[in-house]
Amino acid sequence: MPRGNDAGPMGVGPGMIISIASGKGGTGKTTIAVNLALVLAENKKYKIHFLDCDVEEPNGHLFLKPVIQNKESVKVPIPKIDYLKCNLCGKCGQVCVFNAIAVTKEKVIVFPEICHGCGACTLLCPEKAITEEGREIGILEEGRTDSISFIHGRLNIGEPIAVPIIKEIKRKAMKRYRCRLQEGSKAEGQEIILIDAPPGTSCPVIEAVKGSDYTVLVTEPTPFGLHDLVLAVEVLEKLRIPHGVVLNRCNIGDSGVEQYCRKHNIPILLSIPHDREIAAAYSRGIPMVSIDSGYKHKFSRLFENIVQYAIYPNNKQ
Amino acid sequence: MKEIVIISGKGGTGKTVITASFAVLAKNKVLGDCDVDASNLDLLLHPKVKEKHDFYAGLVPILDIDKCTDCGLCREVCRYDAISTINNRTTIDLISCEGCGLCAHICPEAAIQMQKNRCGEWFISETRYGPLVHARLGIAEENSGILVTLVRQNAQRVAQEENLDLIITDGPPGIGCPLIATLTGANLAVIVTEPTLAGIHDLERVVKVTQHFGVKAVSIINKFDLNLENSDQISHWCDKNKVEVIGKIHFDNVIAEALVKGLPVVEYSKNRVTEEIKDIWQRLEKLINIK
DSSP states (O other), X not given: OOOOTTOOSBTTBSEEEEEEEOXXXXXXXXXXXXXXXXXXXXXXXXXXXXXXXXXXXXOHHHHHOOEEEEEEEEEEEEEEEOTTTOOOXXXXXXXXXXXXXXXXXXXEEEOGGGOOOOOHHHHHOTTOOEEEEEEEEEEEEEEEOSSEEEEEEEEOTTOOOOHHXXXXXXXXXXXXXXXXXXXXXXXXXXXXXXXXXXXXXXXXXXXXXXXXXXXEEEEOSSHHHHHHHHHHHHXXXXXXXXXXXXXXXXXXXXXXXXXXXXXXXXXXXXXXXXXXXXXXXXXXXXXXXXHOTHHHHXXXXXXXXXXXXXXXXXXXX | OEEEXXXXXXXXXXXXXXXXXXXXXXOSEXXXXXXXXXXXXXXXXXXXXXXXXXXXEEEEEEEOTTTOOOOOHHHHHOTTSOEEEETTEEEXXXXXXXXXXXXHHHOTTOOEEEEEEEEEEEEEEEETTEEEEEEXXXXXXXXXXXXXXXXXXXXXXXXXXXXXXXXXXXXXXXXXXXXXXXXXXXXXXXXXXXXXXXXXXXXXXXXXXXXXXXXXXXXXXXXXXXXHHHHHHHHHHHHHTTOEEEEEXXXXXXHHHHHHHTOOHHHHOOOHHHHHHHHHHHHHHHHHTOO
């Protein structure tokens, strides 16, 4: 997601993209993203766009409960063979590195689920016998709450490749966001895009966090949390995205994560103790800022920290 | 040979903690870790690596800047926005690149060569509980599905060679490529869920995936006492969808304590969670008909 010169971190430009990620699953990404969104949305100065990019298992809507206004299909291009032109030369099968096309003596077999839609077969067919048709791999839904605009995607059951849906969510948000930026003074507030990323360190995560001004890594103070945090930090270093840590359930486990963060000069932006009441509220889809107003202040502080570190990423501590 | 995979849809529901305890309780088995993105099973099983192999998959474009005339054709055809012109020079962003090779085919100067990509490694190890096959995907790499398949194939091979009749596999979260590669052809999927709205939502989706690929599924409700109403709801939903709930596990700090000590919880101390996991394992043994 390329950003123009007109956009930049808060304070130096009119908006900001913050992604919330983690190596390990279930550490509280969605919790942090949702509570941050709710707290920021109370301030009229900001316009909040929530993008749930965990399209394999999207959960943000369970907490934000947006009214969905628009639903569309996300399609990827797959090859369609014109047998009037095809002479079964086999070129398409040779060039497809994903093994999504096989050419037999009688016909060309396409395996749509593993096609990456690169277009190599179509462009390189000597007989121009291949055109493309769209194949649905999931859906994208747009909606809003009272104060937050919301987009999420949903990968269809049985589909392996999530990346095109994440791309489409971000493309849509960016288009809207850029429009607003160009309207200039008409946009009352500063635009903040919050991205709830999927777990892991591979392609869907990269696609979700790419182009962020700042990434918040949510982890827990256990050996699992630490191990996967180290991997996630490597990803962000590779992508050159400034990042900090939210330590969730900070009163269970050990001090490994804190030691690691101190040693590598990674700021701990917020620590949240495990609290059975909060966990029970979470299980019912109730965000912690709604049950304990003390958290409103904490999440405001979290945002101030993010802004600070996003602007001065080299001055970590 | 039987293959059980532990999956969840939602991350962090307790797959690895439960898999590690099964590793202690089960006999004559090979262990597999198919969460190749963020594998954690080794943190509890402490494997000694016996074999280490590089994992090559996919291709990466190498641009010969002496041959490149910056005509821009590759940039035009690339659908992943991986090629751009920076300071009038063609530049390839390998993170965005999916390795399709179209740029190499189309370049009029033959300035792009596709090279094999080392994108991870995989291991065969020995643990106190039996052999473990595991892997590590390189940071920001693709092809996790292929690496998962490699782990499973080698787990099957080791099982055959050592005459073991069971494979227990720790799966990845989600429902995409690595999960599908973990699931297809397995004998039984054990889905670990939790009584939260997110847990329920993700359980429903992952059960549909097991049905889609024709793999029998059973479920475990972890931290069930966190929300009894939701736990009941899960039980009803599972009944209706022919997914047997084979056990419930209390929410207990002992799990985090065992984790910090680097031990499977059933080996850490005698407690209610341990008893619950032991009961679940007995049921599983009956279910898959092993000794």
